[in-house]
Amino acid sequence: MSNADLLDRRLRAVPRGVATAYPVYAAKADNAELWDVEGNRYVDFAGGIAVVNTGHRHPRVVEAVRRQLDAYTHTCFQVIPYEPYIAVAERLNALAPFSGPAKTILFSTGAEATENAVKIARAATGRSGIISFAGGFHGRTLVASAMTGKVVPYKKNFGPMPPEFWHLPFPVAHHGVSVADTLRSLEFLFRADVEPSRVAAFIIEPVQGEGGFYEAPHELLAELRRLCDAHGILLIADEVQTGFARTGRMFGIEHSGIEPDIVTVAKSLAGGFPLSGVIGRAAIMDAPEPGGLGGTYAGNPLACAAALAVLDVIDQENLLARANQIGAATKERLTAIASRNDVVPIMAIRGPGAMIGFDIVREHGAYQPDPEATKRVTQAALAEGLVLLSCGVFGNVIRILVPLTVPDAILEEGLQKLERALVAARL
Structure with a gap:
């Protein structure tokens, strides 16, 4: 071959x-x-x-998955639930980068996480609008593509995008965009296109991934938090690429000291096995009706076993x-x-x-x-x-x-x- x-x-x-x-x-x-x-x-x-x-095939991750293989590989958590799912949720709730009680729901991919974060935010606020940033990447499903701030290749020929999604310029000094420019664009957006009371959430990567590894200025995150508190808007930190020790903290937003309301996770959560999740403030996470969230493979037992081992490795190594x-x-x-x-x-x-x-x-x-x-x-x-x-x-x-x-x-x-x-x- x-x-x-x-x-x-x-x-x-x-x-x-x-x-x-x-x-x-x-x-x-x-x-x-x-x-x-x-x-x-x-x-x-x-x-x-x-x-x-x-790392590829960390011995502790491989062994955890091997043990789980000998027990069961799938029941669907919505049919016959299982302890590893609950254990992962408990671990992530304890790590959540915000104060107060947290709850976590598991999925399979990063796009599932960001899309379900939108559903949860809309259910919790009764609003529909979502604001994201140019250069941001939030996945390839249609709603995730609508949030993603790049046309080629993620949106080309796939339109029209779902409504009620808007973008702001992301501040990068050598691209000629300052935090002040971003905030002026937000003021314009609120005057020209959507009132704050119709916005459910801002979604932002603490460090843009596909957009170029540019860190969100702490000044911007602080102002987004202030605006969220003033207008009843939720702040979603997309930690799909920044999470799980990559930035030197468990979550990238921890560098800023700003607390989000919802966090999306995936990628390194399970060391190569498909697992993602949404972590959020408990009251927000409980907004959707029973049956409104889930997925056949969401929170697969093998991936959950891998994730528990990954969290141990991050801590112990x-x-x-x-x-x-x-x-x-x-x-x-x-x-x-x-x-x-x-x-x-x-x-x-x-x-x-x-x-x-x-x-x-x-x-x-x-x-x-x-x-x-x-x-x-x-x-x-x-x-x-x-x-x-x-x-x-x-x-x-x-x-x-x-x-x-x-x-x-x-x-x-x-x-x-x-x-x-x-x-x-x-x-």
């Missing part, structure tokens, strides 16, 4: 709407390393898009501190690389914890996005044996999502490969 054979089969069997970054096919993975079907080895700086914060160590080492290396003239120009090295991004530009000292050079970097990285992802509204951001369990030697190897890729991509 070869990568070329599988690519040919994939092109004939799978529609083009699901894109893949690279034409290599996985055969094995362990912690922060991958091997393809031809035996080529890669250091993984993508982590399945922030899904394996605890001190992954919050490890994320900060990885981030500091990575940003220090990137800062040194940025001063060199033999690499593609890079700038704006950023990110809390180990959620690191930087921009590739056409020349030093000016912000001119270079998406073509960014593509050359990711391709050169793959040739070096490094799995690396890009993102951003201009397609010029490199994002680093290495597993937090990566050994120092493998992290160093990956950074060396990245450095060589930045050199190779310079024309």
Whole structure:
């Protein structure tokens, strides 16, 4: 079996709407390393898009799932409930980044989490409007796509989008958008399109994922919280990519000290098994009628077993501190690389914890996005044996999502490969 054979089969069997970054096919993975079907080895700086914060096939996660396999794999929680679902909810309620009682409902994907957060917010407030941000990504279902702040590829040819969804510009200094600009746009929105009393919720990523790894300014989050309190609006923190130690805190919004009302989670919650959830203030979560929420596979027992092991690993292996160590080492290396003239120009090295991004530009000292050079970097990285992802509204951001369990030697190897890729991509 070869990568070329599988690519040919994939092109004939799978529609083009699901894109893949690279034409290599996985055969094995362990912690922060991958091997393809031809035996080529890669250091993984993508982590399945922030899904394996605890590494590929962490032994404790594998063992927990194996034990659950021997018991039962599915009953549907709405038919015959089971203890692991309740245990995950209890653990997440205890970790909730807000004061007061919390409740959690489980689903399977991030899009299910964000879409159900909208349903819960609407039920709790009796309102319909949702405000999100340009560059934000909240999933690919139709409601999640409506919240997502990027047309291509997430909305193109899928319209019309559901009504009652609005977007604000997301403040990024070198994109020319300030917090004041965002708040002026919100004032305009309230005057021109929707009154505050019809808005159910704001939804925001504490650090934008697909949008470019830009952190939501704490000043903005504080003002959103003030407006929510003044107008009876709920604040939803989309922690699908930022959650579970990636930013050096359990949840990214904890860096700001601002309390949300609802939190959406997924990705690294279950270490590679499909599990998502909505955590919220108890009174808000109880607003929907019985039967209004759920899903056949929602809160699958195998995924719940994995999630309990993941939460143990984060705690017992001190992954919050490890994320900060990885981030500091990575940003220090990137800062040194940025001063060199033999690499593609890079700038704006950023990110809390180990959620690191930087921009590739056409020349030093000016912000001119270079998406073509960014593509050359990711391709050169793959040739070096490094799995690396890009993102951003201009397609010029490199994002680093290495597993937090990566050994120092493998992290160093990956950074060396990245450095060589930045050199190779310079024309």
